[in-house]
Every structure is written in structure tokens, then in C-alpha cells.
Amino acid sequence: MIELRNLEKFYQHGPSKSFVLRRVNVEIKEGEFVSIMGPSGAGKSTLLYVIGMHDGDWTGEYYLMGQPVHKMNRKERNELYKQNFGFVFQSYHLLDNLTVAENIEMPLTYRNIKKQEREAIVADTLDRFQMVGKKDLFPNQLSGGQQQLVGIARAMVASPKVILADEPTGNLHTSQGKEIMEMFKKLNEAGTTIIQVSHSDLNATYGNRVIEIRDGWIEK
Amino acid sequence: MQEILFAARRLLKHPLQLAAGLLAFFLGIGLNTAIYSIGDAIVFKPLELVGLQRLAIFEVFSRGQQLGIFDTSPADFLEYQSRLKSFESLGLEQHWDVTITRDGDPEYVSGARVTANWFELIGSQLLVGRGFRQGEDQSGNHRVAVISHGLWSRRFASEPGIVGRTIRLNREEYEIVGVVKQTSRFPGFMEVFSPIPRTPVWGQMRSDFDYSVVGRLKPGITHAQAEAELTAVQASIISRYKATHEGRSVQVVALNERVAGTNEMAGKYVRMLLVAAGFALLIACANVANLQLARVTGRTREFAIMRAVGAGRWPIARQVLIESLLLSLGGALLGCLGSIWCLDLIKGLLPTELWQFIPMWPYMSVDFHAVLTASLLAVGAGVISGVLAAWQSSRADAQDALREGGRAVSAGSRRQWFRGALVAFQMALAIVLLIGAGLMVRGANASIGIFDSKHPEQVATMQAVLPQLEYPNVEKRLDFSRRLEQGLKNLPGASEVALVNVIPMSDNGSSVSFAVEGRTMPQVADRPRALNLVVTPEYFSLMRIPLRQGRYLSADDRNGRDLVCVVDELLAKAQFPQGNPVGERLTLMLGETSKPCRIVGVVEATMHDAWERSPRPTLYRAFDQNPMLAVSLMVRTNGPVKAMVAAARNAVLAVDPDQPVRQQFSYQELIQTTLGGLRMIALFMGGIGAVAVVLACLGVYSVMSYVVAERTSEIGMRLAMGAQPRDIFKLLGGQALVMSGSGMLGGLIGGYLIAQLFSSMIFGVSSNDFWSLSSGALLLGAVAALATYLPARRALGMDPSTALRHD
Numbered sequence A: 001m002i003e004l005r006n007l008e009k010f011y012q013h014g015p016s017k018s019f020v021l022r023r024v025n026v027e028i029k030e031g032e033f034v035s036i037m038g039p040s041g042a043g044k045s046t047l048l049y050v051i052g053m054h055d056g057d058w059t060g061e062y063y064l065m066g067q068p069v070h071k072m073n074r075k076e077r078n079e080l081y082k083q084n085f086g087f088v089f090q091s092y093h094l095l096d097n098l099t100v101a102e103n104i105e106m107p108l109t110y111r112n113i114k115k116q117e118r119e120a121i122v123a124d125t126l127d128r129f130q131m132v133g134k135k136d137l138f139p140n141q142l143s144g145g146q147q148q149l150v151g152i153a154r155a156m157v158a159s160p161k162v163i164l165a166d167e168p169t170g171n172l173h174t175s176q177g178k179e180i181m182e183m184f185k186k187l188n189e190a191g192t193t194i195i196q197v198s199h200s201d202l203n204a205t206y207g208n209r210v211i212e213i214r215d216g217w218i219e220k
Numbered sequence B: 001m002q003e004i005l006f007a008a009r010r011l012l013k014h015p016l017q018l019a020a021g022l023l024a025f026f027l028g029i030g031l032n033t034a035i036y037s038i039g040d041a042i043v044f045k046p047l048e049l050v051g052l053q054r055l056a057i058f059e060v061f062s063r064g065q066q067l068g069i070f071d072t073s074p075a076d077f078l079e080y081q082s083r084l085k086s087f088e089s090l091g092l093e094q095h096w097d098v099t100i101t102r103d104g105d106p107e108y109v110s111g112a113r114v115t116a117n118w119f120e121l122i123g124s125q126l127l128v129g130r131g132f133r134q135g136e137d138q139s140g141n142h143r144v145a146v147i148s149h150g151l152w153s154r155r156f157a158s159e160p161g162i163v164g165r166t167i168r169l170n171r172e173e174y175e176i177v178g179v180v181k182q183t184s185r186f187p188g189f190m191e192v193f194s195p196i197p198r199t200p201v202w203g204q205m206r207s208d209f210d211y212s213v214v215g216r217l218k219p220g221i222t223h224a225q226a227e228a229e230l231t232a233v234q235a236s237i238i239s240r241y242k243a244t245h246e247g248r249s250v251q252v253v254a255l256n257e258r259v260a261g262t263n264e265m266a267g268k269y270v271r272m273l274l275v276a277a278g279f280a281l282l283i284a285c286a287n288v289a290n291l292q293l294a295r296v297t298g299r300t301r302e303f304a305i306m307r308a309v310g311a312g313r314w315p316i317a318r319q320v321l322i323e324s325l326l327l328s329l330g331g332a333l334l335g336c337l338g339s340i341w342c343l344d345l346i347k348g349l350l351p352t353e354l355w356q357f358i359p360m361w362p363y364m365s366v367d368f369h370a371v372l373t374a375s376l377l378a379v380g381a382g383v384i385s386g387v388l389a390a391w392q393s394s395r396a397d398a399q400d401a402l403r404e405g406g407r408a409v410s411a412g413s414r415r416q417w418f419r420g421a422l423v424a425f426q427m428a429l430a431i432v433l434l435i436g437a438g439l440m441v442r443g444a445n446a447s448i449g450i451f452d453s454k455h456p457e458q459v460a461t462m463q464a465v466l467p468q469l470e471y472p473n474v475e476k477r478l479d480f481s482r483r484l485e486q487g488l489k490n491l492p493g494a495s496e497v498a499l500v501n502v503i504p505m506s507d508n509g510s511s512v513s514f515a516v517e518g519r520t521m522p523q524v525a526d527r528p529r530a531l532n533l534v535v536t537p538e539y540f541s542l543m544r545i546p547l548r549q550g551r552y553l554s555a556d557d558r559n560g561r562d563l564v565c566v567v568d569e570l571l572a573k574a575q576f577p578q579g580n581p582v583g584e585r586l587t588l589m590l591g592e593t594s595k596p597c598r599i600v601g602v603v604e605a606t607m608h609d610a611w612e613r614s615p616r617p618t619l620y621r622a623f624d625q626n627p628m629l630a631v632s633l634m635v636r637t638n639g640p641v642k643a644m645v646a647a648a649r650n651a652v653l654a655v656d657p658d659q660p661v662r663q664q665f666s667y668q669e670l671i672q673t674t675l676g677g678l679r680m681i682a683l684f685m686g687g688i689g690a691v692a693v694v695l696a697c698l699g700v701y702s703v704m705s706y707v708v709a710e711r712t713s714e715i716g717m718r719l720a721m722g723a724q725p726r727d728i729f730k731l732l733g734g735q736a737l738v739m740s741g742s743g744m745l746g747g748l749i750g751g752y753l754i755a756q757l758f759s760s761m762i763f764g765v766s767s768n769d770f771w772s773l774s775s776g777a778l779l780l781g782a783v784a785a786l787a788t789y790l791p792a793r794r795a796l797g798m799d800p801s802t803a804l805r806h807d
């Protein structure tokens, strides 16, 4: 499903290049649950952003379901991203002046879906995440774990094929983190491909594969 | 000390912001104090006279219609002097056209005849010699003169032994007794002062309304009190002299309001400029406040961290305070430089013809109090908004603020609302200023261009005032005007030649009251008045004034024949609403005498004075039948006008080699000079408007920059949720639209009101101008949009990953 070939990324520091990703060859199949691990500054987030097409400044080849992303312009990538990806942040990034339901609805407003249909989808999602009772609360009225659940619900609402998550449990207690991981597992079992960046070996056990990255090099 | 260094470093970290803040200070304070200094020079401290605040001048009205400050008779004055208790002393002044001969070229200067107490009364400072002594204002003792410092240095090379020398004025000898300081004269443009040659008959003249009264109020007496007393005295005069005085009333006006002009326009315009500059200062203050708010709210997390490590609220507030003070003081300093620079610029802008009426103009300096006030305001705006914002953000629960960044994306809607309101306020003020300035510029252009269709650029003009002594009778004057007219007609290239007593649009004019023969004679105050123009026959064709009925004046309307006149259609309509005025006879009241005259024609009405909003009823009399001492000449040529001006000057000298002339211009230049004040005001207004726009756009830009910076993580998140750049642009644009849009709406409403007000005040301004100007105001909207677009584009140009890493 996702295939990176000889992918490289560097920042230019004056005359010298400092590589963040080096000759990365990765293949991720549909339905996998992959954990990207490695020390701080190794390039985990960068790799995730490249996969998520948030970062367009790299060389090499990237095929998404056979389509050559490296040959696409920004607009085409955006379109492809919209159809296939959802994103979960370490720091949730909920809008604090919107209710839980409105936060979840937000990605749909960018996808040409009619209001009525959007409401139906949001209602479904709230149901699936068992948050119907909290739909009218504001983010600051929720615990961190609950906020991250909203974050995941928001990432799922547009039915993406892949969920990208950058340290989704980084700001949470172990017990809350467990809850989030269970949710990912459930989603994965329902067919969604999941790629998460993680620091914790425990979290990695929820996945079926680990990609180790060190100084921009894939370890195995 | 260390803290100051830190503060400076923090300020320097955002050089653009810093520059924007300093620019706001520079423009706001600089412009404001410069305009304030102009206000001082024109209205508030226009002269250096001891106790200027207590000096008042009498303004005369007839049936509520303003006649002006030169409308008191000698007998009335003497009665005021003996009966009014509100004044320490009263003085009388009359304009006196003076020709100086000997010691150089003949020169025409403005002079004043005054009562002997004049210089003590107004508190003048004499550089050399003395003022007038009691009794010198009696005929026979009156051959003494005080000259201005300017005349002394120009004509006498500041010769030390000037006192005691004689000067030849209107071909009579006067002894110079003193030299008066340039900025200590009233009227401020007079170069020669001499006592009124009073005679017993003079004191009896009850209706020779040709003098101006100045009084010094007793301490503690207000203008209103003095006016009440004056009204009572006036009532008693009216009861005794009904025929001539019925309907006359007198107001007591502060003298400083009538220094730069004989009417209230100068004061009005100066106040308008001050209000406009005040607006600009407010915009600058809003800018500074906005920058401070943005700076501080951008540091909410930093403050929370400080609180978390145990800092109290005071150290945080102190940090902001030091920073604000540093910025403000630097700004104020720049503002001082700005005001000096602005004032220098302005001083150089005004042509000499104009500033001769503003004695203090060359001595204008930056008003320290104005700088202080403006700086305090701007510093206050910066410091208060900064510290308040810091106080508020430090009050927020430290933990909450710390977690805010981690837990959710803050739109910080309340603070943004306030900053948005500040920007809206700026935009509104800027648009009001812009529309006001636009109207002024239009008015000025309309006034200046009013005669364009008459092609004034092809007409040479100049003015001569014949001295009474040399031209005591009609024969001499006739000889002068006939020879001059002939001489001018003989000039090669002269296509049309006219002599006229006062040229329209030259800020001069005389009026005459009249009655229609065969109707009952109304009382003085109820008699119709008309502009009194005395012209040679070619005047009408030269000025391109079409005939409506009857005939123009002709060369046959000569001295000794039936006295005839031409009236304009306004007079015709007012006096002969249904009949034909041609053939009717008028009785003209000229001072103490009256003359009959027969109407031979009606011509189109034409403007005479740009300050007026429309033409006034006009009477044209034949120059040959009424030879005047004031002779202005106009020569139309198809060739170069400069050469014609020089040739016409020589033609005057050929008739009388001792006769000076003034205002040797093309007619177009004459109009431009006359309206120079209006043009300057328009220019200043335009300048203020431009500064306002710059400041307002700066405000929009800086706020939008902060908004974008603040919403960076939100933007990243939205992009990650599938938003397109277009969506983000809509989001930011919407915010900007609400902000600038509401401001523009407010500004347009304000501008509409201003247009209504101005259209009733200024010639050439119609309230319809608002519509075309408001589209110009939309230009500001476009600039504001650009100011929004630039920071927004930065947000769109960045890779989402940068935005996402932002938190």
C-alpha cells in the first residue's frame, strides 16, 4: 500500500547538508499496524509527515497504492491525502471554542459533504466512540484521555484507509494510554491501517511490526 | 540595568514590529505637533503681544449678516470709548495704502492709521524708538510713523539712526519715531503705522463705517460680558440714528481669531486640521496599543512558566513595563525628531505671499507642550495596554495557561476581538480622514479651477493704488486711467485690455448699497447690497461674461454723460422678478453721497470670491464715469504672458514713473496665490490622510501577522484534517473582513456625515462627492486586504509539517 524507495530528506545548513532521512526503503501493507520507534531526533516525526504528505521536500520515490506520489504536485497530493489519511496529534489540537461534536465534524466540512449527511456521520462516530453524552462539551471540560479519543474520532470521521499518529499517548497516563491503544487496535481490526510513532515498547506490542530508525537510517 | 538590556533584546527580536511601532510614534507625534505649531502660529498665539488673551476686536453685523471688522464709524467709536466700562482702553484702526518714494524704488506697502494709544493698547514691542504720543492723532501733529522691522531692514538696511529720519509716504514727509517688532504688529502684515489725522469733523462722522475697533478687556471680564454692555450702548446709538444704524449689532471676538484673516475661516480650517491630526494621533495610539497587546498575549505561556517557577505578578508586569517604556520613549524621541522635520517641511511649503499674513510663520518652532502631550498619549497607550494585558494574562491560572498550549488550540477569541476592534477603529478614523481630505482637495481644486474656462493663464494682471494726494480729483484720475488703457492697448500682442477696481478671486471686494428709483427708500440695514465693480468696456469680453439682455458698457459711456451700469442676473432677478430691468434706474449709496445710474444691460452671474459658495449680486459701473484710486489692470494676450506682465508694468511707469504696482502675475497665478491658504490646508489634510492610511494599514498588517502566528498550529491541524489552502485563506480572510469591514462601514458612515457638513461649508464640495470618494476609500480596503494577504500567504506557503511542529 505504501512503498518508499530510496527516500532522502536533508536540511541545508549553509554549505553542508544535514540528513534527517537517509536511503529509506519501507513497505507497509494494507491492514498493518506499524510502530515507528527510535531515539529523540532520529527522524520519526519527519518520516510520518513525509508519509502523510505534509512534508513535500524530499527526494526518492513514494508510491501510494501504486500511484507515484513523487510525481504529483501539491494539489494532487492534497487530494490523495484527503481521501486516504487521518491524523492524530500528540497534543490533540482540538479547537477549544468548538464542542466535541463540532470538532469531530470539522474534517467533513473540508470534504464537500452536505450538512445533513455530516450530522449523520458525526452521530455514528460519536456512537462508535461512546461519546454521545459528551457531544456538547468543550475540550477543556474533558480529561486528556477523553480529548485524545475525540482526536481519534476526528481522524476517523472521514473514513480514511490509514491513520497516522505522532506519539498519540505522549501526554497521557499509562492507563489512559492503554485505552487509546485499545481503540487503535479495534480500528485496525476493522481494517484501518495504522502507523504510529511511539516511544514505549508497551505501545509497540499493540502493533504487528516495528520500524526502528536511528539518525535517519532504518535499522531493520 | 540588566533588565533593560533583556527588554531591548526582546524588542529587537521582532525588528519588523519594532519598526512598525516606532513608525507609528514618528508619524503620529511628528504630524500632530507640527500641525499644532501651525495652529499656534495662525490662531492660538499668532502674535507676540502682551496679554493677547485680553485683546478683543469688534465684528459688525447688519440684520444678523456679517459685515466684518472694518465697519465702525468714528462717532460710534468715540461713544464706545467714553461709555464702555468693560475695556481698559479702546483703539481704532483704518487700512491705509501707502506708497513710499525716495530712498529707492517707489514701493507700495500696506499701512494702518491708528489712534495714538495703539501700541500700548495692543502691547507691542518696539525695537527702537517709541510708539505714538497722546495728541499725535490730531490733524497737524500726525506726520509721524512707526515702521516694521522688515521695512527697516529691507529699505533702510537696519540703519541705527533711523529714529528721527523722515520717510516719504504718499509723497508727504513723515518722521520715523519707532520700529516695531515683526511679530508684535497688528494688523500683522502692516509695514507702516501712522496716527489718524483727527479733526473735529472726523469725530462727527456717524456713518463712515470704515474703521476697526480693538479693545483690551479689563481683567476678569469675559467676551460675553463685554458684548452685553456693548449691545446696550449700541441700542442707545440705534435709537438716535435709526436711519443709518437700524439693524446693526456688534460682537466681541477674541483678537487672535482675526489675525490670519478677517473672517472666521482661518480659525475654522486650523481647528479642522487639528481635529484631523488628533485623529491621526489616535490611530497611532491604537497602533501602539495593538502592538503591545499582541506582544504580551504572544507571551502568555512564558508568563505562565514564570508564574510556575514562583515569580509574582509584579516581576512580570515590570518586565512588560520596562519593555513598553523602552519602546515608547524611543518612539517619543523619534516623534520629537519627526515634529522638527515635519515643521521644517511645512515651513518651506508655504509661499511668501501667504505667510506675510501669518507673522509668526517664519518663527514657528516645535511646541514643547504639544510634543509632551502627544508623547504622553502615545506612551500611555503603549504602557497601559501592555501592562493591562500582562496583568490579565498573568492572572490566568498558571497551570491552565501552561496546559492550554498542550491541550487545545487556542483561538484566544476574546483578545483577538479587542484587537480587531482597535483595528476597526483605526480603519474607521482613517476613512473619515481620507474622505475629509479628499473633499478638501476637491474643494480647493474646484475653487482654483473655477475660472479655467476663462483662460486666466493668458491674462496679465497687476494692481496700482493711486495716492490721493497726487490724484485728488476726477480729472487727474481720468487722465491716468485713459492714458494707461491706451498705453496697454498699444502693446503688441495685447488682444483685450480692461481696468477694474478689484479683480475677482483676488480676495478684495467692495460693496455698495442701492435702491430702485420710484420705490420707497428702505432703511439702511434693509437696503439691498451688491458687489461694486467698476470696469472698462472690454472687461466683459476679457472675462468671458455673456450678455443676457440689453447691452454691455461701451466706450461711449464717458465721463459727463448719463451715468449707466450693467447688473448681473442675480441682481436683476432679485430686484425685478418679472419686469425688464433694462432702462430702470438705481440710486447708489456711496459713503455719504448717493448717485443715480441707469441699467443698460444684464449679464451672467459670475463668482467673485472662492470662500463664498455662489456668486453674489453684482453691479458693473463704467470706469470712465467713476475713475477710481484702486486700478487693477488685466491684459489678455495670445503670446507669452510673462512678457506681457513686464510690458504692462512698463506701460504703468510710462504714465506715472513714481507709481508702484503689486501682484504682478498672470491671472492664474493670482488666483492660485489668493487661494494658497486653501491649497495648503488641502495639502495638509491630504498629508494627514496619507499618514492615517499608512498607520491604519500598518495596524491591519501587524494584527494579521499576529493572528497568523497565533493560529499557526491551528492552521497545521486543519491542513492535516484535509483543509485546502483555499479553506485556510477563507478562514483568515473572513477574520480580516470582519475586522476591516466593520471599520470601513463605520468610516463610510462618518465620511458621509463629513461630506454633508463640508458641502455646506466649502465651495466646490457637493455631498455627492462622497460617493466617488467612498470608492477611493475602498482602495484603503484593498490595501488592507493586501496587508492581510501578505501574512496569510506566509501561513499558506509553509509546509504543514512546519505548522504542526509549531507547538
Ligand SMILES: Nc1ncnc2c1ncn2[C@@H]1O[C@H](COP(=O)(O)OP(=O)(O)OP(=O)(O)O)[C@@H](O)[C@H]1O
Pocket (backbone or CB within 6 Å): A011, A020, A038, A039, A040, A041, A042, A043, A044, A045, A046, A047
Ligand atoms: N526546520 C528544521 N531545520 C533543520 N533541522 C530540522 C528541522 N526540523 C527538524 N530538524 C531536525 O530533524 C531531525 C529529525 O526531527 P524529528 O522531529 O523527525 O525527530 P523525532 O524522531 O520525531 O524526535 P522526537 O522523538 O524528539 O519527536 C532532528 O534532528 C531535528 O533537529
Ligand SMILES: [Mg+2]
Pocket (backbone or CB within 6 Å): A044, A045, A046, A166
Ligand atoms: Mg517527533
